[in-house]
Amino acid sequence: MSRIVVLGAGVSGHTAAAFLRRWLSKRDEVIVVSPQPTYNWIPSNIWVGVGLMGKEQVTFPLAPVYRKANIDFKQARAVALFPEGKGVDPQPLVEIEYTAPDRSGGHELVKYDYLINATGPKLNFDATPGLGPGKNSVSVCTADHAVEAAQLLAEKVERMRRGERQRFVIGVGHGGATCEGAAFEYVVNLEFELRARKVRDKADILFLTNEYEVGDFGVNGVHINRGGYVTPGRIFAESLFAERGIRWITKAHVRGVEPGLAHIETLDKGLGEVEFDMAMLLPPFTGVGIRAYGRDGTDRTSDLFAPNGFMKVDADYAKKPYREWRAKDWPRFYQSPAHKNLFAAGIAFAPPHPISEPHTNAEGLMISPAPPRTGMPSAMIGKAVARNIADMVSGSPGPAHAASMAEMGAACVASAGANPFTGTAASLTVFPIVPDFERYPEYGRDTDATFGEIGLAGHWIKILLHHLFLHKARMRPGWQWIPE
Numbered sequence: 035m036s037r038i039v040v041l042g043a044g045v046s047g048h049t050a051a052a053f054l055r056r057w058l059s060k061r062d063e064v065i066v067v068s069p070q071p072t073y074n075w076i077p078s079n080i081w082v083g084v085g086l087m088g089k090e091q092v093t094f095p096l097a098p099v100y101r102k103a104n105i106d107f108k109q110a111r112a113v114a115l116f117p118e119g120k121g122v123d124p125q126p127l128v129e130i131e132y133t134a135p136d137r138s139g140g141h142e143l144v145k146y147d148y149l150i151n152a153t154g155p156k157l158n159f160d161a162t163p164g165l166g167p168g169k170n171s172v173s174v175c176t177a178d179h180a181v182e183a184a185q186l187l188a189e190k191v192e193r194m195r196r197g198e199r200q201r202f203v204i205g206v207g208h209g210g211a212t213c214e215g216a217a218f219e220y221v222v223n224l225e226f227e228l229r230a231r232k233v234r235d236k237a238d239i240l241f242l243t244n245e246y247e248v249g250d251f252g253v254n255g256v257h258i259n260r261g262g263y264v265t266p267g268r269i270f271a272e273s274l275f276a277e278r279g280i281r282w283i284t285k286a287h288v289r290g291v292e293p294g295l296a297h298i299e300t301l302d303k304g305l306g307e308v309e310f311d312m313a314m315l316l317p318p319f320t321g322v323g324i325r326a327y328g329r330d331g332t333d334r335t336s337d338l339f340a341p342n343g344f345m346k347v348d349a350d351y352a353k354k355p356y357r358e359w360r361a362k363d364w365p366r367f368y369q370s371p372a373h374k375n376l377f378a379a380g381i382a383f384a385p386p387h388p389i390s391e392p393h394t395n396a397e398g399l400m401i402s403p404a405p406p407r408t409g410m411p412s413a414m415i416g417k418a419v420a421r422n423i424a425d426m427v428s429g430s431p432g433p434a435h436a437a438s439m440a441e442m443g444a445a446c447v448a449s450a451g452a453n454p455f456t457g458t459a460a461s462l463t464v465f466p467i468v469p470d471f472e473r474y475p476e477y478g479r480d481t482d483a484t485f486g487e488i489g490l491a492g493h494w495i496k497i498l499l500h501h502l503f504l505h506k507a508r509m510r511p512g513w514q515w516i517p518e
Contacts (some may be wrong), residue, residue, distance in 0.1 A: 035061045035062055035063065036058070036062045036063070036064070036147040036403050037145060037146050037147050037148075037321075038054055038058070038062065038063065038064050038146065038147065038148045038149070038423060038427075039066075039067060039128055039144055039146040039148075039149045040064070040065065040066045040067070040148065040149075040150045040152060040419075041068075041112045041128070041149065041150065041151050041152060041153050041324075041382075042067075042150075042151070042152035042153040042154055042380070042382065043064075043066050043073060043096055043502070044073075044074075044108075044152065044380065044381075044412070045069035045076070045154075045156045045380060045408070045409065045412045045413050045416070046152040046154075046379040046380025046381070046382070046412040046413065046415055046416035046481045047066065047068070047150065047152030047153075047154075047270045047279075047379065047380065047416060048066075048073060048507060049412075049413045049416035049417050049420070050066055050085060050150050050152060050379055050419055050420040051066045051100075051105055051426075051507055051515075052371045052419065052513070053212070053312070053416075053420040053514075054250065054420045054423065054424060055104060055105050055385070056423035056514060057420065058420065058424055058427060059152075060104070061180070062367040063106060064104075064105045064106065064428060065105070065106040065107075065108065066096070066100060066106070066107050066108070066109045066145065067103055067110050067111070067114060067128070067130050067144070068107070068108075068109065068110075068111075069095065069109065069111040069133040070109070070133075071095060071096060071097055071109050071134070071248075072093040072094060072177075072298050073093060073094055073095075073096050073099075073109050074092060074093045074176065074331070075092045075093075075500070075503055075505055076092075076175075076176075076195050076509065077216075077409060077503075078092040078500050079092060079174045079175070079176070079177055079179075079180040080174060080180075080216065080219050080220050080223055080449060081222075081223070081449070081452055082174070082177060082181060083172075083174040083179075083180035083182040083183040083184055083185060083187075083220060083314070084183075084184060084223045084224055084227045084315070084353070084415065084451070084452075085187060085227070086452050087190060087225070088181075089177045089178070089180070089181050089448045091405075092177055092180075092504075093177050094504070094507075094508060097109075098113040099507075099508055099509055102509070103297075103509055104127070106137055108130060108132070108142075108144070108274035109132065109137075110130040110131055110132040110133055110137075110142070110405070111130065111131055111133055111319055111322070111323050112128050112129070112130055112153065112322075113129050113130065113131050113141075113324065113325065114129040114325045114326070114327060115127075115128055115129075115130070115149070115323065115325070115326040115327070115330070115351030115376075116128070116129070116143075116326075116327050117149075117323060117326065117334075117338070117370075117372070117373045117375075117376055118328055118329040119329050120126070120143070120241030120327075120329060121329070123261060124329065124364075125145045126146050126147070126149065126206060126373075126375065127142055127143045127144065127145055127146070127168075128143065128144050128146060128196070129141060129142070129144075130142050130144055131232050135453070137263060140483075141440075142288060143220050144168060144379075146375075147259050147375060147376070147427075148375045148376075148414075148423045148426070148427070149180075149375065150376070150377045150378070150379055150419055150420075150423070151324070151345050151374050151377065151378040151383075152378070152379045152380050152382050152416060153321070153322045153324070153382050154322070154324070154380060154381045154382060155268075155319030155320065155321070155381045155382075156172070156283075156295060156319065156320045156322045156323060156343070157175050157317050157319065157322060158317050158318045158319060158496045159173075159177075159207075159317045161208050161210075161317065161318050161405070162208050162288050162289070162315075162318075163289075163293050164288060164289040164290050164291035164292055165207040165288065165290075165315060165317060165381065166207075167179050169291065170291040170292060170293050170294075170313070171207060171291050171296075171314065171315045172186055172312070172313070172314050173314065173315070173316060173317065173488055174216065174220055174314065174316075174433045175213075175316065175317070175396075177266060177424060178473065180302055183186050183242060183314055186312055187224070187227075187312065189453070190202075190226070190311060190312050191231050191233055191431055192196075194233035194236035194237065194352045194371055195233060196500055196507075197236070197238070198236065199236050199238070200236060200237055200238070200311040200312065201237075201238045201256055201309055201310045201312075202221075202224060202237060202238065202239045202240065202310065202311070202312050202313075202314075203240045203241070203242055203296060203310040203312070203313040203314075203315070204217055204220055204221035204224060204239070204240070204241055204242070204309055204313075204314045204315075205217045205241050205243045205286075205314075205315055206222070206244055206270050206315060206316045206317075206318075206403075207230070207245055207256050207286055207287065207288045207291065207315030207317055207318075207483070208240070208244070208287065208317060209244045209286070209287030209288075209299075209319040209395070209400060209402070210244070210314055210318045210399075210401075210402070210404055211244055211317060211318040211319075211398055211403070211404065212252055212314050212316075212318070212319055212404040212405065213252075213254055213408065214243055214244070214250070214403050215246055215251045215252075215405075215406065215446065215448060216242070217314070217316050218241070218244065218248075218271070218448065219278075219448040219449055219450070220275065220304035220314055221239065221241050221280060221345045221425065222280070222448075222450040222451065223449055223450065223451060223452065224314075225237075225239055225278045225279075225451075226238065226242035226451030226452070226453075226457070227278055227451075227456075229243075230451075230453065232479055234238045234279075234364070236283075238463060239279070239281065239422075240280070240281045240282065240283065240308065240310075241275065241280055241281070241282040241283070241500035242282075242283050242285060242288070242296070242308065242315070243282065243283070243284055244285065244286055244287060244296070244401050244403055245284055245285070245390070245402075246284060246285055246286075246301075246393060247268045247284055248271040248272055248275065248282055248284060248454075249267030249268040249271030249272070250267070250268065250390050250403060251267070251271055251406065252388075252389060252390055252403030252404060252405055252406045253390065253404070253405075253406065253464065253467060253468075253469075254390045254391065254469055254478065255268060255390075256270075256464050256479070256480065256484055256486070257461065257477045258462070258479055258484065258485055258486040259271055259481040259482060259484060259485045260485060260487065261487070265475075267486075270460075270486060271367075271470060272282060274450065274488065283298070283300065283308070284300075284504070285300045285301040285302060285401055286298050286299070286401065287299045287300075287395065287399060287401045288315065289305075290430065291313065291315070292326060294306055294309060294310060294311065294330075295308070295309055296310065296490075298310045299395060299401075300401075301395060301401055312408070318404065319381065319404065320342050320343045320344075321339060321340075321342060321343020321345070321382065321384075322343065322382075323343055323344075324339070326338040326339065326407065330405060330501075337372055338370060338372055338376075339384070339392065339427045340384035342384065344381075344382060344383055344384035344385075345370065345378035346370065346371065346372075346376070346384050347365040347367070347368045347369060347370060347371070347377070347378050347383045347384065347385055347386055347474075348365045348366060348369050349363060349364055349365040349383075349385070349386040349451060350362075350363040350365050351384070353515070356387070356391055356392060357386045357389075359472075360384070360470075360472065361440035361441075361466070361468050361469065361473075362440065363386045364385075364438050364439050364440040364468050365383060365386075365387060365438065365442075366436040366437070366438040366441070366516050367422060367432075367433035367435075368383050368415060368419050368434060368437070369417075369419075369422075369433055370433075374432065375426075375449045377422075377423070379412070379415045379416045379419045380407060380408075380412035380415055380416060381407045381408065381412065381413075383407070383415075385404075385405040385407070385506075388400075388402060388403070388404065388405060388459070389403075389405045389467075389469070390402055390403050393492065394424070396426035396501065400457070404467075405461075407439070409444070409446070410444045410445060410490075410518055411439055411444055411467060413518035414437050414442060414518045415437045417437075417518055418435045418436065418437035419433075419437075420432065421435045422435050423438070423480050437470050438468075439466065439467040439468045439478065440466050440467070440468035440470055441466055442465075442466060442467060443463060443465030443466060443467065443483055443484075444462060444463070444464055444465075444466075444467050445462070445463045446460075446461075446462045447459050447460070447461050447462075447492055447495050447496045447499060448460045448461075448462070448465075448496075449486060449493060450493075451493070451497050452492070452493065452496075452497075453493070454494070454497070455490075456490075457493040458488055458489055458490055458491065458492065458493055459488065459489075459493040459495065459496045460486060460487075460488045460492060461486060461487055461488070461489075461491075461492040462483060462485075462486040463485055463486070464479060464483075465479060465480050465483035465486045466480075468508065495516055502516050503516070
């Protein structure tokens with residue numbers, strides 16, 4: 035019998051746990067450790083954040099799903115790893131701290147044979163003074179954050195209906211943030227909703243981003259093939275904004291957020307200020323802060339984790355100039371080089387380098403998107419890691435199923451207005467996610483497999499995907515046949 039512990043129940047961790055339970059024998063244990071009692075389909079938080087869905091439509095309780103699937107669920111957070119065991123016992127352990135109300139604050143040492151770190155990110159709002167819920171801006175990173183954003187938006191709409199002009203600033207709240215695609219999706223949905231509620235003429239909308247140009251999305255931009263013509267993603271994004279009257283500021287770092295005022299610095303224009311009545315600004319990510327210890331109690335955190343708190347895996351982390359980075363630097367199996375029974379999946383693994391070309395300000399602060407690892411890539415990585423562990427439990431000497439972001443494509447359907455008759459969505463595919471200039475010298479990607487369009491059909495697909503992926507996450511009949 036083997037015991038596999040999965041830390042995290044987001045897209046990657048939940049996917050891994052579901053497939054592990056399917057592929058392993060009944061004698062093997064699958065344990066999921068997550069601080070939250072619910073699963074959140076995060077892509078649909080955008081619709082919650084503009085008031086089109088409620089929190090209950092994007093979340094569901096994990097415990098009943100795991101109980102039915104014979105997966106042991108512990109509502110707790112991981113605080114420390116002991117990959118060599120502790121004291122005289124060589125069995126690997128993870129220390130967890132319970133967050134469930136009936137056991138809150140209690141600690142437990144959980145033994146494992148294999149462990150997947152799929153904890154996702156810490157939402158590092160503290161990196162920017164005044165940023166985040168409870169302070170001076172809102173977010174859609176969690177379902178609760180999105181509810182707060184929707185409530186603030188409703189208040190602003192009422193003000194506009196009374197004739198007051200309102201200023202909206204949407205984007206990212208730090209020069210090193212990621213998830214520019216989510217901010218992009220939110221701003222076009224907000225603009226659509228303001229039109230639908232007949233107050234668009236009273237709104238000024240600004241998109242604030244750390245991208246060198248809009249349409250970069252942290253993946254060094256895309257080149258979209260339509261009808262034999264290759265169009266840069268910048269043109270695609272700028273056209274979408276121009277058609278909707280959305281202004282934009284690029285190359286920006288937010289130094290601080292006060293009530294109604296964001297202090298910014300841009301690479302080309304220096305210091306500045308942006309006034310707002312509502313700001314939805316996404317934070318940078320770090321690892322969740324798990325510590326690692328040797329069997330004798332020595333701190334081994336730096337051996338297992340990068341300085342940003344994400345776990346090191348089978349990637350090339352050597353420091354070198356941007357132009358010397360290669361697609362092959364990216365991990366293929368997400369296995370720790372220090373411990374062969376330890377894996378990281380989704381946002382929890384440490385990228386070897388940025389995908390977009392990095393730029394720094396005079397103080398040396400990077401103003402450039404961090405690599406995105408959410409959604410489809412996270413699910414595919416989680417599934418591949420689960421397949422490899424299942425094989426290793428059955429006697430395989432090591433992982434054989436690769437899921438490199440430099441060897442996989444991804445599809446993204448970004449809503450640009452949610453209405454079954456007048457809504458639209460931008461449907462994009464990119465291959466590979468990490469550009470490979472050795473295989474594709476001109477653009478780093480296969481332009482025959484990288485394309486995009488915007489229209490009503492994309493919105494229908496977005497709605498379909500919302501229901502399909504929640505069906506899959508609930509592990510309902512046929513879930514395993516729904517692709518990642």
